[in-house]
Amino acid sequence: MNETEPMRTPMRRVRALGPARSGTGHFWYQRVTSVAGVPLTIGLLLIITALLGRTHAAVVQILGSPIVAIIMLLFIINTAYHMWIGMQEIILDYVHEEKWKMLSLMANTFFVFGVGLASVYAILKLSFGV
């Protein structure tokens, strides 16, 4: 590819939005969530290790304590955004037919919101003990 034979049409170049219609924003946020993901993943692994073999009552108490709950919430939200972008990138690489692309992008959003919200809800319930 060279300057005179661009892969994208002129209108696509002007809009500079790429196949996901959203430009380089996702590229940047994938980096932001990666950087945040490193300490949060270490935190998650430490928390899980500390909970191994404990009774349900102890697990509920520890997961609902402020610092642990906040780390868990940060991990879940950060990971949800990261995996949403990541799966979108995979879909855009392999699914080219417009209908299936749209449907799988939609399924990706549903999955991430479902799993993310369920996890956040669980932590909040453990924290506030309703």
Next chain:
Amino acid sequence: MADIETGTTRGAARPRPISPHLQIYKPMLTMVMSIVHRITGAALYFGMLLLAWWLLSAATGPNAYANVEWFMGSLIGQLVLFGYTWALLHHMLGGIRHLIWDTLHGFEPAERELLTLATLIGSITLTLILWVVGYLVMGGPR
């Protein structure tokens, strides 16, 4: 492959150039690790279901939690969790490698190989350490 000659004719139906895909390249460590990074990412994507299930069971009550503990303690559960641990650590270290590359460092042939090998050895080592700690020090899941 697209017909390159017709690509020069002016008109509406001008075919776009097509680049060769993965199958013509010899597999190299950096390339395989790049693919593994994506595969572990996709696996972790669905693995988040496990985390959600575990958290929801803890929030639901002792019986639900006991079911999850039973599954996680079973042979299949342990294998899944072991794979999950490795995938998570490998994806994390691979991510750090990519962040280093984002700063335009580590692109020399020897550096590339070293970083990629460090990702693999690091993830396996950390996984084993974590599981030994999990079993010996904490008593392991009951």
